[in-house]
Amino acid sequence: MTLPAPASTTSDSAARPDVPTVGFRLSGIGAALPETVVTNHDLTTTIDTSDEWIRDRTGIGQRFVGGTTAGLATEAAAQAMKRAEVGAEEIDQLLLATTSPDFICPGTAPAVAARLGLDCGALDIQAACSGWVYGLIMANGLLLQGQKKVLVVGAETLDRITDYSARDTGILFGNGAGAAVVEADPNGPGELLGWDMGADGNYVDILYAEHGGHLQMNGKEVFRQAVRAIERSAVAAMARAGLGASDIDLVIPHQANINIIESAWKRVGFTMEQTGMRLEEIGNTSAASIPLVLDDMLDSGRIQPGANVMFLGFGAGMTWATAIIRWSGEIRP
Ligand code: ACO
Secondary structure, eight states, rough: OOOOOSOOOTGGGGTTTHHHHHHHHEEEEEOOSSSEEEHHHTTTTTHHHHHHHHHHHOOEEEEOOOOOHHHHHHHHHHHHHHHOOOOGGGEEEEEEEEESSOSSSSSSHHHHHHHOOOSSSEEEEEOOOHHHHHHHHHHHHHHHHHEEEEEEEEEGGGSSSOOOTTTTTTTOOOOOOOEEEEEETTTTEEEEEEEEEOGGGGGGGGGETTTTTOEEOOOHHHHHHHHHHHHHHHHHHHHHHTOGGGGEEEEEESSHHHHHEEEEEHTTTGOOOOOOOHHHHHHHHHGHHHEEEEEHHHHHHOOOOEEEEEEEETTTEEEEEEEEEESSSOOOO
């Protein structure tokens, strides 16, 4: 695919001609979690399991349940817009990544747009746990087309498609939402340095849910394919950006399973010190997990201006997506 010529380029983008850029900043981040917590101990009443086993095999300590996808998405997006100091009339597009929409039809994004008072295009992205990163990369394309501000949300109510009596899937999934206002910033230092998106539909049957059903999973195969997808996507995005593993200041991977991440990191050369994690607190929230971690990283001052930040999504499909950003976005005091 040939991308249109960039409207304007920042200083060093000429070194990477295949990554057109208009200047790219995440000017406000928001997050939302429902009130109800389900701990690993709580699950032992419905599943033959233990807190120790779940922590050891997944890194998860608890998850949140309840709410609706539109409700959580709206809460996170409103917070992101407030932090970015942008009004509803300024948003040019809403992209909502979700695996658990409120309805099969219509999409959830139009309902969220209406609640936020937006007057713009609104659509759902169904790319499972990679969806929010897909949205981020697509937002860069929309900025290249002349849009100025794109809202990218990841929101899930996975409790509606999770069987909390199943030993494999019942221990993993929870609800939540995260959102970012993505702005064109032609004269700023922020930039999408590199990206990668991919899918392999030969693995549809290792993680899926049928209409009206629960998630079904071949855990060992998901583990194997996830590690492969992570390595492949991280390496491709870094090659595009002209960066190596040690050049990345912070990697935020999809929060699936600590053992998947540690296995993949050995192949790619990342360390856990470089890594943003929130898995123990929130469980696997699919498309919401990466912006939920990003929000937490900003709260704890882990991101500084000019940092190279990588977002790495992988999930059902299989799908995968990686975005590397030079950060010039929101910083919290
Ligand atoms: N609690 C306690 N014991 C359990 C449980 C449980 N929930 N489930 C299985 N066991 C026991 C089994 O009985 C078996 O015992 P045995 O050795 O005495 O026979 C042992 O643990 C191993 O069972 P397996 O089914 O082989 O479990 P495995 O080691 O594969 O772990 C798990 C299961 C954690 C689901 C793992 O396969 C996994 O994490 N896969 C990746 C799945 C994932 O992350 N999916 C996320 C969605 S996709 C995404 O976001 C990318």
